[in-house]
Amino acid sequence: MSNKRDYYEILGLTQSASVEEIEKAYRKLARQYHPDRNIGDETAAHKFREATEAHDILVDSEKRAIYDRYGHAGLEGMAGGGGFPGGSASDFFTDILSSFFGGGGTGRRSRGPQSGNDIQIELEIDLVEAYTGCKKSIPVQRLEHCKKCNGKGTLSGKKTSCKRCAGKGVIVNQAGFFAVQRECPSCRGSGQEISDPCNNCRGQGKVNSGSKIEVNIPPGVDTGVHVQLRGEGEAGDPGAPRGNLDLIIRVADHPDFSRQRDELYCGIPITFSQAALGATIEIPTLTGKTSLQIPRGTHSHSEILISGEGMPNLRSPNRRGNLHVVVVIETPQSLTKRQEELLRELSEIDQKVVSAPKKGLLDRLKHLFQHNEDS
Numbered sequence: 001m002s003n004k005r006d007y008y009e010i011l012g013l014t015q016s017a018s019v020e021e022i023e024k025a026y027r028k029l030a031r032q033y034h035p036d037r038n039i040g041d042e043t044a045a046h047k048f049r050e051a052t053e054a055h056d057i058l059v060d061s062e063k064r065a066i067y068d069r070y071g072h073a074g075l076e077g078m079a080g081g082g083g084f085p086g087g088s089a090s091d092f093f094t095d096i097l098s099s100f101f102g103g104g105g106t107g108r109r110s111r112g113p114q115s116g117n118d119i120q121i122e123l124e125i126d127l128v129e130a131y132t133g134c135k136k137s138i139p140v141q142r143l144e145h146c147k148k149c150n151g152k153g154t155l156s157g158k159k160t161s162c163k164r165c166a167g168k169g170v171i172v173n174q175a176g177f178f179a180v181q182r183e184c185p186s187c188r189g190s191g192q193e194i195s196d197p198c199n200n201c202r203g204q205g206k207v208n209s210g211s212k213i214e215v216n217i218p219p220g221v222d223t224g225v226h227v228q229l230r231g232e233g234e235a236g237d238p239g240a241p242r243g244n245l246d247l248i249i250r251v252a253d254h255p256d257f258s259r260q261r262d263e264l265y266c267g268i269p270i271t272f273s274q275a276a277l278g279a280t281i282e283i284p285t286l287t288g289k290t291s292l293q294i295p296r297g298t299h300s301h302s303e304i305l306i307s308g309e310g311m312p313n314l315r316s317p318n319r320r321g322n323l324h325v326v327v328v329i330e331t332p333q334s335l336t337k338r339q340e341e342l343l344r345e346l347s348e349i350d351q352k353v354v355s356a357p358k359k360g361l362l363d364r365l366k367h368l369f370q371h372n373e374d375s
């Protein structure tokens, strides 16, 4: 999703770097690329900004945890894409993180045409779709510009002075000794109101409408990952930008495979003879098959690792996790005559007590592997 460089790579560190190491690496880069020392050098300025951003994220344990888990995509999901609109990177991230974690609203919007609202939608996909990446068509209910009045809310374009605020755009409330001035909610600060509202949108300029949008979900997404679609939110006032659509991914449980980050886990039944003698068997993966080497003398419930058969990494999809196969020795519930003979022979060699053969075959099968207290 992102072509931004890895934060650790920027600082020349690995994921296990301590805060001290991050500070040290940042100080070195900041000294080297500081704009005051490299006047007019755009490359240096870029490197300085890059290092500052990497530092600001990685020294904050909360942001670092999000980055470690979801990469740039995770932060972008909350941030509304790359770039820092005004202020420093750290201010910007503090803002978006606090709104992400429910730390209060975004505050009052400024006067003038307002941009559209952001929409959040939860999208459930299955594990195979998360593995391969997928294209989804998502139904969205959102405010769109009214086609009849082109979003103006009026056909004639005639406006009169707002009655509520007498055209001032603000109303004044008395709170004790203080006069508190706030934006007029009727005209939203414009001081004007429409004299002949459009009958399609009742003067709002916008109507609720359903549509479908196509989304590409990258391979490796996990529950909680945000995929942001800029400009796919609700329509804004005429001339103002649309809001964004924030897709929150939920990956449904799979009946056979479970997942932890990029690692996949599954259980495979094997026979006692496969466990004792060793075998190569074919086992299902999320999208096909792979071969599993069972070493001679494998215990039940031991784990065999198949490297590179796990989930693709969201940040670098060419890197994959591992598949952990837990092999479970299954005791047969029914035996052929020959199988029974061989097992009895084996038990003689083992010199272990087993139940005596019964007359009827069915009885024999039923009681074969039950622990017999009377014998």
Ligand SMILES: [Zn+2]
Residues within 6 Å of the ligand: 162, 163, 164, 165, 166, 167, 168, 169, 170, 184, 185, 186, 187, 188, 189, 190, 191, 192
């Ligand atoms: Zn007003």
Ligand SMILES: [Zn+2]
Residues within 6 Å of the ligand: 146, 147, 148, 149, 150, 151, 152, 153, 154, 198, 199, 200, 201, 202, 203, 204, 205, 206
């Ligand atoms: Zn209208």
